[in-house]
Amino acid sequence: MGNQRESVHGMWSSRAVFVMATIGSAVGLGNIWKFPYITGEYGGGAFVLVYLLCIALIGIPIMMAEVLLGRRGRASPISTMKRLAREEGASAAWSLVGYAGVVAGFLILSFYSVVAGWALAYVFQSAGGGLNGITAAGSASVFGDLVGSPDQLVVWHTVFILMTTAVVARGVRHGLERAVSVLMPALFVMLLIMVGYAYVEGDFARGFNFLFEVNFSRVFQVCSGEGAQIACRVSGEPLLVAMGHAFFTLSLGMGAIMAYGAYVPDHASITGATITIAVADTLVALLAGLAIFPIVFASGLEPGAGPGLIFQTLPVAFGNMPGGHLFGTVFFVLLVFAAWSSSISLVEPAVAWLVEVRRWSRVTAAFLVGALAWLLGIGSALSFNVWSGPEYQVLGKTLFDLKDFVASNIMLPLGGLLIALFVAYGAGRHMALEELSISRQRLFDAWWFVIRYVSPVGIAIVFLNSVGVL
Ligand code: PHE
Numbered sequence: 001m002g003n004q005r006e007s008v009h010g011m012w013s014s015r016a017v018f019v020m021a022t023i024g025s026a027v028g029l030g031n032i033w034k035f036p037y038i039t040g041e042y043g044g045g046a047f048v049l050v051y052l053l054c055i056a057l058i059g060i061p062i063m064m065a066e067v068l069l070g071r072r073g074r075a076s077p078i079s080t081m082k083r084l085a086r087e088e089g090a091s092a093a094w095s096l097v098g099y100a101g102v103v104a105g106f107l108i109l110s111f112y113s114v115v116a117g118w119a120l121a122y123v124f125q126s127a128g129g130g131l132n133g134i135t136a137a138g139s140a141s142v143f144g145d146l147v148g149s150p151d152q153l154v155v156w157h158t159v160f161i162l163m164t165t166a167v168v169a170r171g172v173r174h175g176l177e178r179a180v181s182v183l184m185p186a187l188f189v190m191l192l193i194m195v196g197y198a199y200v201e202g203d204f205a206r207g208f209n210f211l212f213e214v215n216f217s218r219v220f221q222v223c224s225g226e227g228a229q230i231a232c233r234v235s236g237e238p239l240l241v242a243m244g245h246a247f248f249t250l251s252l253g254m255g256a257i258m259a260y261g262a263y264v265p266d267h268a269s270i271t272g273a274t275i276t277i278a279v280a281d282t283l284v285a286l287l288a289g290l291a292i293f294p295i296v297f298a299s300g301l302e303p304g305a306g307p308g309l310i311f312q313t314l315p316v317a318f319g320n321m322p323g324g325h326l327f328g329t330v331f332f333v334l335l336v337f338a339a340w341s342s343s344i345s346l347v348e349p350a351v352a353w354l355v356e357v358r359r360w361s362r363v364t365a366a367f368l369v370g371a372l373a374w375l376l377g378i379g380s381a382l383s384f385n386v387w388s389g390p391e392y393q394v395l396g397k398t399l400f401d402l403k404d405f406v407a408s409n410i411m412l413p414l415g416g417l418l419i420a421l422f423v424a425y426g427a428g429r430h431m432a433l434e435e436l437s438i439s440r441q442r443l444f445d446a447w448w449f450v451i452r453y454v455s456p457v458g459i460a461i462v463f464l465n466s467v468g469v470l
Pocket of ligand 1: 247251256
């Protein structure tokens with residue numbers, strides 16, 4: 001608004017399309033696969049509460065900051081940060097935010113694609129009748145067979161990377177606009193039906209309490225074991241993981257939202273759009289939790305089962321519900337789609353940048369980026385079989401877990417912190433005022449206070465806590 005720049009990569013045709021595409025980026029495996037499994041691992045309600053607080057106090061304000069920077073700069077995150085730092089008389093070093101984001105995008109895609117590959121494999125499992133009448137034990141063994149096979153994992157990972165690359169090569173707009181506005185609502189409806197199933201057939205009360213009953217001591221504890229055997233130790237980890245997940249699930253801190261912000265029409269309101277996106281994303285995660293935990297408890301499964309949780313749980317529901325054969329297949333198709341519309345945004349910052357500075361075509365840039373992510377992803381696929389042993393682990397984590405941990409819990413919050421600091425201190429009030437053009441002064445002042453003090457201090461506290469300083 002302050003300037004009339006145009007993006008060389010095209011524009012969203014309306015604010016509504018931006019909202020839909022960004023919901024497409026935000027809603028993905030993070031909501032349906034990761035949220036339930038980490039909530040299960042970190043013990044439920046207390047973790048969920050911290051995650052919700054992080055969404056409200058850190059996620060939403062920083063998302064507004066990312067969108068406003070993107071629209072102001074109208075270029076890839078790297079070029080945007082360079083350009084705005086120059087205009088605002090700030091250090092050129094701020095562009096590091098953009099570079100770090102590109103690296104985080106690669107790291108995330110390289111494990112994301114493997115999990116998306118599981119979802120692809122389950123489309124065929126379900127369509128072929130492989131889940132019909134399945135028991136909890138049978139479901140665990142189907143999952144075990146899949147992740148135990150490096151060949152299968154690499155094939156599915158390859159398919160998913162090709163799918164992502166193909167859309168990014170065509171330009172995000174063409175590939176995405178229409179599909180997202182139909183399939184995202186479909187996924188939402190599907191989840192509602194599954195919550196209905198969990199209500200009737202699952203142990204709904206126990207699942208609900210697990211998600212929403214807050215036991216504050218669990219905020220600072222990591223526990224393992226069950227019942228009387230449960231053993232807990234004090235740790236800053238749950239806090240760090242909950243905050244990292246708030247960034248991950250909103251696609252924040254690595255430039256994806258900034259890249260999408262670059263294509264937002266001039267006069268669209270950023271505040272309303274951001275809140276809609278964050279609320280939709282949070283609802284999807286909570287619905288996924290409500291669909292899964294009642295089944296986990298009713299089938300005697302383990303909430304802390306780890307990354308396989310939904311793939312071991314949901315088939316039990318699909319395998320035994322009327323129409324589950326079709327229903328399960330459609331569900332996994334929609335899950336693949338949700339992952340797809342997220343992975344596109346993981347590579348968009350890198351591709352947009354290569355197009356700008358190297359003058360490559362989108363096709364060349366997308367294929368190069370896809371090839372690199374593919375190569376990195378092989379290590380994630382092997383983490384479940386050939387490289388699963390302790391001799392291949394660092395700090396007790398496989399390559400898959402390590403990439404997730406470093407990218408989600410360290411790089412994204414750090415990127416978010418720097419984005420908040422740039423908007424609040426590097427650029428200053430006038431830029432934010434112009435871009436946000438919030439008519440109610442009080443609302444702007446509240447956001448400005450949060451982005452200056454609350455979000456940065458919050459992130460810093462969680463970081464210091466997790467390294468044992470606080
Ligand atoms: N938000 C996506 C999800 O929840 C993942 C993602 C993270 C996408 C970062 C883009 C950038 O599945």
